[in-house]
Amino acid sequence: MKPGNIFSEIPNLAKDEIFETLLKTHRFELERIISSGQATPSGQWYDQPTDEWVILLKGSAGLIFEGEKEVMVLHPGDYVHISAHQRHRVEWTDGEGKTVWLALHYSGSDKMPRSRE
């Protein structure tokens, strides 16, 4: 039995971001995302039907949420909770190296009344 590694098997050349499912159940999906300098296309927003908890594990990125003026700069270990339909954009990701994210997508209807987020 051997562990997987979140930083392994990262292709050197990638025109697009890479999304890989690490674990999926009926209730959530855990995903590795690898960015190589990509950003959300100008004028576009992510508007997701599910809640997302995401942590940046390598590299760096700038996130912006609709209605917020400042870009949230993420460094390794930084995590953020993005509610369903909370419109956001990835302004930039590290242009020199790989940026590795771990994202947990789940249904907001599973939330507990007093859940800490």
Place this chain on the structure above:
Amino acid sequence: MKPGNIFSEIPNLAKDEIFETLLKTHRFELERIISSGQATPSGQWYDQPTDEWVILLKGSAGLIFEGEKEVMVLHPGDYVHISAHQRHRVEWTDGEGKTVWLALHYSGSDKMPRSRE
């Protein structure tokens, strides 16, 4: 809006392991665990009612699963899936610094027939 950081607010002195819930729903619990050289007491095993996906993000650790001869050594980025009732022990964690884990506990009954794990 500011991100949290998985490596922040780690107390210097800790006799015991520290378990903190980062996100909890009716279906899963996401937890930060900080070890400071602790191991599972001799002769004891973890036998958990839930499935667990766990990633080591800082430090190092040795895991052993019942019936396996070799200790699985985990370094940053290494992750492993531990099924409910799969008895295991933490043989050791880094004695010089902190070991930071991110663990996702969930009900195995939520598993999809063809889930990748």
